Amino acid sequence: MKAQLVKGNKIAIIGPQMTGKTLVHTSVRPLLHPSIWMVFGLVSLLLATTPAVAELLEVADVIARPQHYDRKEVVVMGQVSGIQAITDKQGQPAFQFLLKDNIGTIKVISRREVLDGDQIIVEGTFTRRRQGGRLAVYNEVNAIVIRPLNQFDADLVG
Numbered sequence: 816m817k818a819q820l821v822k823g824n825k826i827a828i829i830g831p832q833m834t835g836k837t838l839v840h841t842s843v844r845p846l847l848h849p850s851i852w853m854v855f856g857l858v859s860l861l862l863a864t865t866p867a868v869a870e871l872l873e874v875a876d877v878i879a880r881p882q883h884y885d886r887k888e889v890v891v892m893g894q895v896s897g898i899q900a901i902t903d904k905q906g907q908p909a910f911q912f913l914l915k916d917n918i919g920t921i922k923v924i925s926r927r928e929v930l931d932g933d934q935i936i937v938e939g940t941f942t943r944r945r946q947g948g949r950l951a952v953y954n955e956v957n958a959i960v961i962r963p964l965n966q967f968d969a970d971l972v973g
Contacts, residue, residue: 871936874919878954881943889941889956891921892964895933914956925958934964 871890893916903909907926914923914937923937939958 874914874916874921877921877941878919881941881954884941885943887941888938888959890936890938891956892916892934892936893921895929895935896931898929898931922955923958924955925961927958927961929961936960936962936964938962 871892872884874891874893877884877889877891891914893914896913896915898910898912901909901911901924903924903926909924909926910928911922911924912929913920914935923939925937925939929935937956937958938960939956942955942957944953
């Protein structure tokens with residue numbers, strides 16, 4: 816059986832224990848193969864470039880700086896009002912409604928049905944201006960996830 820000694824980034828492999836004045840044969844090899852280091856580097860790079868989870872924003876913050884949030888993921892919460900059943904561009908049923916917090920109001924488009932007066936959290940993509948035929952739509956969130964406020968995740972708070 817061979818024993819292995821770890822020294823820095825190298826492993827010394829020592830042959831079976833010898834007695835007397837016999838020389839011990841050793842060989843030195845890298846601790847990890849270079850391709851393993853490349854995998855670690857790639858994973859680190861991917862983790863460094865992975866977008867962070869969007870923080871919870873007030874509706875007024877998004878409306879005050881629409882150019883900053885345009886086409887970015889946002890998380891807002893508030894009360895639902897003014898629900899309308901609509902058909903999206905693909906001909907699928909959807910809903911549009913207003914989401915109001917204490918300070919502002921923003922339009923939300925969702926495939927999930929909500930009820931007037933619901934307190935919800937909306938995660939989605941904010942668009943400051945979208946052209947819908949002859950009509951331009953401003954300050955709209957295309958909802959990806961809608962959750963009741965009682966399912967609030969504290970990790971969303973920045």
